[in-house]
Structure formats: structure tokens, C-alpha cells
Amino acid sequence: MGEVTNVTEYQAIAKEKLPKMVYDYYASGAEDQWTLAENQNAFSRILFRPRILIDVSKIDMTTTILGFKISMPIMIAPTAMQKMAHPEGEYATARAASAANTIMTLSSWATSSVEEVASTGPGIRFFQLYVYKDRKVVEQLVRRAEKAGFKAIALTVDTPRLGRRESDIKNRFTLPPNLTLKNFEGLDLGKMDEANDSGLASYVAGQIDRTLSWKDVKWLQTITSMPILVKGVLTAEDARIAVQSGAAGIIVSNHGARQLDYVPSTIMALEEVVKGAQGRVPVFLDGGVRRGTDVFKALALGASGIFIGRPVVFSLAAEGEAGVRKVLQMLRDEFELTMALSGCRSLSEITRNHISTEWDAPKALPSARL
Ligand code: FNR
Numbered sequence: 001m002g003e004v005t006n007v008t009e010y011q012a013i014a015k016e017k018l019p020k021m022v023y024d025y026y027a028s029g030a031e032d033q034w035t036l037a038e039n040q041n042a043f044s045r046i047l048f049r050p051r052i053l054i055d056v057s058k059i060d061m062t063t064t065i066l067g068f069k070i071s072m073p074i075m076i077a078p079t080a081m082q083k084m085a086h087p088e089g090e091y092a093t094a095r096a097a098s099a100a101n102t103i104m105t106l107s108s109w110a111t112s113s114v115e116e117v118a119s120t121g122p123g124i125r126f127f128q129l130y131v132y133k134d135r136k137v138v139e140q141l142v143r144r145a146e147k148a149g150f151k152a153i154a155l156t157v158d159t160p161r162l163g164r165r166e167s168d169i170k171n172r173f174t175l176p177p178n179l180t181l182k183n184f185e186g187l188d189l190g191k192m193d194e195a196n197d198s199g200l201a202s203y204v205a206g207q208i209d210r211t212l213s214w215k216d217v218k219w220l221q222t223i224t225s226m227p228i229l230v231k232g233v234l235t236a237e238d239a240r241i242a243v244q245s246g247a248a249g250i251i252v253s254n255h256g257a258r259q260l261d262y263v264p265s266t267i268m269a270l271e272e273v274v275k276g277a278q279g280r281v282p283v284f285l286d287g288g289v290r291r292g293t294d295v296f297k298a299l300a301l302g303a304s305g306i307f308i309g310r311p312v313v314f315s316l317a318a319e320g321e322a323g324v325r326k327v328l329q330m331l332r333d334e335f336e337l338t339m340a341l342s343g344c345r346s347l348s349e350i351t352r353n354h355i356s357t358e359w360d361a362p363k364a365l366p367s368a369r370l
Contacts, residue, residue: 007290007311007327014317021171022084026313029257030163036257039288042265046297046357051343059336060346065305066152066227066248068124071101073347074295074331077286077307078128080109083179085317091120093312096324098123105154113182118148126152133209137187142224154251158232160212162204163259174199217245234269236276243280250277252285256309267298274302292334299347300355
């Protein structure tokens with residue numbers, strides 16, 4: 001294998017290394033996977049309007065997220081069951097995030113518990129929450145996360161039912177027998193039964209609360225003092241309600257195109273959500289970010305930061321902690337270069353005018369020749 005020089009290359013390496021059932025679970029999207037392709041394709045339709053002859057000898061990528069200073073606006077999204085990718089799973093991801101001075105979000109469905117991840121050492125970590133029908137389970141888990149030093153809850157709101165992922169159905173996807181959903185082990189909810197379709201889809205149907213609604217966002221605030229990020233917003237309408245419901249931030253996400261197919265790519269939905277949030281809470285994005293240029297485009301459209309999902313599991317499968325470190329480093333280097341070549345020395349200098357999109361009115365066309 002030659003030297004890995006960009007984030008996308010890890011996908012092919014992971015495909016070689018992983019059992020088909022595992023690779024397909026990580027890679028796939030819902031149904032026709034239109035949104036899956038679109039999440040990446042849409043970035044390629046946004047172009048730069050770089051500014052020149054600006055002293056870019058010093059580039060500052062640092063930012064503050066919910067009061068926490070990090071080295072760059074590139075963070076780690078929650079992805080479930082990371083020990084299927086590598087024996088060190090979430091431990092490796094936590095260490096890599098911490099080494100890069102950025103934030104890791106731990107999935108509810110991690111194969112390592114909140115306490116285990118906390119024990120890997122210092123680091124700013126968020127906890128992604130799926131709301132179970134049994135609210136006592138939820139309360140207990142949120143308390144454990146808070147006690148273990150997690151700093152925020154990312155409440156996933158796009159999964160009242162699991163999206164239809166056809167390869168998981170064909171493969172009869174289920175958690176390998178040597179692993180458990182560690183956060184739920186003591187609660188008898190740590191195992192996933194085999195099913196006639198996707199074992200995960202059956203697990204969700206059995207355990208996850210389909211009644212989840214905005215009043216539960218308020219309820220969550222009564223059981224924790226951690227700030228709540230609403231993960232899975234795609235419209236201005238919902239951005240406004242999220243703000244009204246006390247969310248501390250919004251994550252524009254389509255769950256890596258694994259839930260409702262034919263929703264727009266997140267980069268296409270971002271600007272509308274930013275407008276809906278009216279500057280009252282920070283708006284983040286995940287989905288399809290594979291290049292430093294993608295990070296820049298998201299920030300130019302109003303995001304305060306981005307999260308990456310699949311690049312983490314694929315690099316983890318390829319090289320463990322070193323792979324995740326390398327992914328974060330490559331994105332960091334590319335993003336820094338993009339800033340320099342666009343004439344931006346700090347995140348606050350990245351503006352809407354540094355990019356052009358298909359929905360922009362033509363700016364300075366030659367005078368009409370009609
Ligand atoms: C996810 N995602 C996810 N989201 C969540 O809220 N809880 C979870 O447990 C998971 N698990 C998960 C597993 C795998 C394998 C993937 C690919 C995704 C969604 C994730 O947080 C994020 O929204 C997307 O992964 C972002 O898109 P990219 O970066 O994968 O394109």
C-alpha cells in the first residue's frame with residue numbers, strides 16, 4: 001500500500017481489511033443512497049472566490065465551542081460500534097481526538113462505556129444520546145456521562161425508526177458476539193438479537209422511543225446541566241423551534257445519509273438552518289466532509305465547525321489510533337492551506353464572499369449585450 005495522502009483513501013483500505021458485514025454497515029446509506037453521494041457531490045459544486053495579496057504567514061485555526069477552546073473547527077461525530085473496526089475502538093478515537101486537541105462525540109451505541117472512554121485521559125468529549133422508551137435508562141446514562149466528565153449532549157433527533165439500509169438487511173447485520181453496546185451492558189440492553197432483517201433495525205424498533213418530541217428536549221434539560229445540541233436539523237423551521245426549546249446548538253446532519261433518503265446534502269441545507277437560528281446558537285454540520293476545502297465551505301456558509309463520521313471508522317480499521325490521528329492531521333493541513341490560499345488568517349475572516357454557490361445571484365456579469 002502506498003502512502004495515504006488524503007482522507008478518502010482510507011475507505012478502500014478498510015474495505016479490504018474488514019468483514020463484509022462490518023464494512024457495509026459503516027459505508028452504506030439508506031435505500032437508493034442518493035443522499036449518500038450527494039453529501040459529497042454538493043461540496044464540489046461550491047467554488048472559491050479567493051482573496052490575494054494578504055499576508056498569510058500566520059494562520060490561526062483555533063476556535064471555541066460551547067466555551068471550550070480547541071485547535072481547529074474539525075471534530076469527531078458519533079459513530080456506533082467502533083470495536084468492529086479495530087480492537088481499541090473508541091479508546092483509539094478518544095486518544096487521537098485528544099492528541100489533536102479537538103472534541104470527540106461518543107455514540108450511545110459505543111462498544112466502550114462512557115467511563116472507559118473517560119479513563120483514556122483528558123479530553124473534551126460530548127455524548128450522543130439515543131432516547132430509549134425506558135426513560136430511567138436514559139436518566140441513568142446521562143448522569144453517568146456527566147459524572148464521567150462529558151461536556152455536552154448531542155441529542156439525535158432523526159432516528160425515531162432506523163433508516164432502510166439494504167446491505168444491513170441482506171447481511172442480517174448484528175453486533176459480533178464478542179462485543180456489546182457497553183453503555184447498556186448492565187441494563188440488559190447491551191446485546192443485539194439476530195433478526196430476519198437488520199438486527200440493528202429490530203433493536204431500534206424494540207428500544208428507541210418513537211414518541212420523542214420537542215417537549216423531551218425540555219425534559220432533558222431538567223435531568224442534566226450539560227448543554228444540548230440537537231443533531232439532525234435540516235430546515236429553518238426546526239432550527240427556530242430548537243432555539244425556542246433551549247438547545248445550546250444545532251447540528252445540521254442527515255445522519256450520514258443513513259436515515260431518510262432524498263433529503264438534501266447537509267452543505268445544501270446549512271445556510272437555511274443558519275438563517276433559522278438567527279445567530280442565537282452555533283450551527284454545526286456533519287456529512288460528506290472529506291477535504292479541508294469542505295471545512296472551509298461549511299464555515300463560509302455559517303457553520304461554527306464540522307464533524308466527521310466515516311473517515312474515523314475507516315482510518316481506525318486501517319491503522320487504529322495512528323489512522324485517526326492522520327485523518328485529523330490531513331484535514332487540518334488541508335484546511336490551513338485552504339485558508340492561506342483564500343486569504344483568511346483566522347476563522348473570523350472566512351466570509352460568505354469567499355465562496356460562490358449555484359443559488360447566488362450573478363454578481364458582476366459583463367453589462368448586458370441584448
Ligand atoms: C453514524 N452516525 C451516528 N449518529 C448518531 O447520532 N449516533 C450513532 O450511533 C451513529 N452511528 C453511526 C455509525 C456509522 C457507521 C456512521 C457512518 C454514521 C451518524 C454520524 O454521527 C454522522 O452524522 C455522519 O457519519 C456524518 O457523515 P459522514 O462524515 O460519515 O459522511
